[in-house]
Amino acid sequence: MDCDLTDKTALISGSGRGMGRASAEELARNGADVVVNDVDEAVAEETAADVRDLGVDAIGVPADVSDGAEVAAMVETAVDELGPIDILVNNAGVGDSGPFLDGEYDETFELNLDVHLHGALNCTREVVDGMVEQQYGKIINFTSIHTKNGVGMSPAYDVAKYSLLGLTKSLALELGREGIRVNAVAPGWANTRLTEGFSDAVTEQILDNNPLGRFAEPEEVADAVAFLAAPASDYINGHELRVDGGQVPIDSWRLDS
Numbered sequence: 649m650d651c652d653l654t655d656k657t658a659l660i661s662g663s664g665r666g667m668g669r670a671s672a673e674e675l676a677r678n679g680a681d682v683v684v685n686d687v688d689e690a691v692a693e694e695t696a697a698d699v700r701d702l703g704v705d706a707i708g709v710p711a712d713v714s715d716g717a718e719v720a721a722m723v724e725t726a727v728d729e730l731g732p733i734d735i736l737v738n739n740a741g742v743g744d745s746g747p748f749l750d751g752e753y754d755e756t757f758e759l760n761l762d763v764h765l766h767g768a769l770n771c772t773r774e775v776v777d778g779m780v781e782q783q784y785g786k787i788i789n790f791t792s793i794h795t796k797n798g799v800g801m802s803p804a805y806d807v808a809k810y811s812l813l814g815l816t817k818s819l820a821l822e823l824g825r826e827g828i829r830v831n832a833v834a835p836g837w838a839n840t841r842l843t844e845g846f847s848d849a850v851t852e853q854i855l856d857n858n859p860l861g862r863f864a865e866p867e868e869v870a871d872a873v874a875f876l877a878a879p880a881s882d883y884i885n886g887h888e889l890r891v892d893g894g895q896v897p898i899d900s901w902r903l904d905s
């Protein structure tokens with residue numbers, strides 16, 4: 649299976665931590681040069697330094713993906729330093745959402761759509777011309793267990809991730825004609841900051857509904873990203889690849905967290 653990414657440049661949003669960081673490292677292990685973006689400059693720089701230790705070129709570029717001007721400046725810097733972007737991973741995300749009946753949905757909807765949907769749109773817009781020019785590109789959007797059947801008590805996050813799935817499906821149809829594959833990776837719950845904060849009761853509730861009985865390691869999600877970034881998956885387009893151990897979505901995980 650050809651997973652060689654030598655001579656490719658990947659930009660991964662929100663890759664200072666968690667699954668984005670693991671993805672940056674995995675793409676680098678397969679030979680890609682990496683642009684490590686994060687809104688948090690310190691973690692972007694730290695991850696980029698660790699990625700360089702894997703033997704590829706990497707730069708940390710802080711930017712808030714929901715801000716179009718910041719994204720444009722980030723991509724300009726990235727292309728100047730590492731060349732055209734061949735692989736874009738739209739991973740930057742926020743976990744902030746809450747029950748509809750709490751009544752704070754205006755703010756949480758705005759935040760979730762800003763980061764997940766508009767963030768992905770901003771990054772895609774800035775890299776797509778270069779991909780069209782070379783008639784090759786890979787765009788990988790991070791959806792979620794939330795696009796399996798919704799996950800209760802978090803409508804803003806559900807809606808934002810479903811909208812990103814819609815963008816994935818739609819752009820796969822349009823951009824496929826330009827040699828650009830657009831796919832999604834849908835992680836379940838993984839060992840990240842989010843799950844570290846769960847109470848024992850919530851953890852138990854989730855794992856009772858997971859056939860494998862454990863959270864994912866970020867590296868297991870990164871393997872799926874690397875596959876979708878690689879030549880080995882060149883005929884896969886418009887697909888959502890679930891990496892959730894067969895997790896059954898649950899509807900009350902926020903109630904007792």
Ligand code: ADP
Pocket residue numbers: 661662663664665666667668685686687688691711712713714739740741742763767840841842
């Ligand atoms: P996950 O569980 O999805 O891996 P993390 O919280 O560990 O989540 O990582 C998400 C990353 O996305 C964080 O490092 C965070 O700083 C980053 N991030 C969040 N919002 C933005 C944004 N607007 N622009 C760029 N990066 C962001």
